[in-house]
Amino acid sequence: MATIRKLRGRWQAQVRRRGLKPRCKSFDTKQEAEKWARDLEAQVDRFGAAPDTKVLESTTLGELLERYQREVSPIKRGSVQEIQRIDVLRRHELAYRTMIGLSQQDIASFRDERLKSVAPSTAVRELAILSHVIEVAIRDWGLPLSRNVVKLVRRPVIRNERSRRLTGDEEQRLLEGCDAGQIPFLKTLVILAIETGMRRGEILGLDWTDISHNRRVVTLTMTKNGSGREVPLSQRAFDALMSWKAQAEVDASIVFPMSPGALEQTWRRLLARAGIKNLRFHDLRHEGVSRLFERGLNMIEVSSISGHKELRMLKRYTHLSADDLVSRLA
Structure with a gap:
């Protein structure tokens, strides 16, 4: 005692x-x-x-973040985004706390402060990084901590469900806006997103060798959920890809030579040209998945194309048009 x-x-x-x-x-x-x-x-x-608690008295959270950023982050998928988030965490006053004094209340205060300036999803990602940093420090680096205080703190609730679908002539206006821009492959990129429901990172990471001309299938070797999958192409998507390939450089390996940041800026300019508001690029994934259901595919078939492992998540991403479903009701 x-x-x-x-x-x-x-x-x-x-x-x-x-x-x-x-x-x-x-x-x-x-x-x-x-x-x-x-x-x-x-x-x-x-x-x-x-x-020996002396190491806890002399080690700051910022030092652990710096080591994790140097040794662990580079070997992870999404390393660029994680390194950027760790840069933000290292500048926060929490990073100067020693591990002997880091408490559950410190983490809760950090969470509440961040929620005043960032979205709940951002705060959740930052807490996840902090938790894994401490977990690695305990298990792999021998830091003599009895518990991971981040795990004791309640995570913010994320409510980012969207039901945004393309309406009226928005798709036509988007494609016309692509033609009016200076990015020669933008129209193909948008068509591929609508027709397949693929994620932004999956589309931007495509190589020409990932596309099977005979089978009309795209092979994704690694995706967000950690596994690969094959995505069948509609005739429209395949034709758009072949049209762009005929224009692309002969020795080019990447289908769409564009970074996520550049696409984000290009997307904003495209919406302005098309006169469309409140549409995110990720909404094209919602649109694509919903259209697969409207074509009569079942839940398992759609999940094999979209890459959703949990059917409840697939339901969240799917927003069917009531008008299109009326004809299927007896």
Whole structure:
């Protein structure tokens, strides 16, 4: 059991366990002393001995973030985005906290502060990074922490479901806007997104060798959910790709030589030319998946094309047109 007492104006915590050397430390407040004692006792229970907490007193969260960014992030898919998020985290005042003092309340305060300036989905991603950094530090780097405080904090609820579909002549206006722009493959890219429901990253990552001309199939070797899949092409999508291939450079390997950031800027300019509001590029995935259902494909068939592993997620992405379904009702 730990002993907490006030000594010469400060609070002293002492932990005694049979067979172990007593450990004590002084703090400005009783709460800090009690927390230190609880954590130390938990570490003794976990490791069978009192670990050297000096490393926790000298190691900051920012140092762990920097090491993780250098050693772990580069070997992950989506490393560019994760490294950028870690840069943001390293500039936050939370990064200057030592691991001995990092508490559940610190993480909760960080969450609440971030929610004032970023979307809940961004805050969730940042908390996920913090949690994995600490988990790696405990399991692989030997940091003597008794628990991962990030896991104790409630994650924000993400409510980003959208039911935006192309309406009226919006598709025609989009394609006409593509023709009026300076990106020669933009129209093909938009058609492919609508016809297949593929993700932005999947489309931008396509090589010409991924496209089977005989089978009229696109092979994706690695996708967001960690596995590959084959995507059948409609005649419209295949013709658009072959038309662009005839114009592309002979030795080009990438189908669409454009970065995600460049596509985002191009998309905004396209919407302005087409006079369309409140349409995201990802909404074309909603449109494509919904059209697959409207063509009569069942849930399993659509999931094999779209790459959704969980059917509940597929239902969330699917918004069928009531007008198109009326004819199928008896």
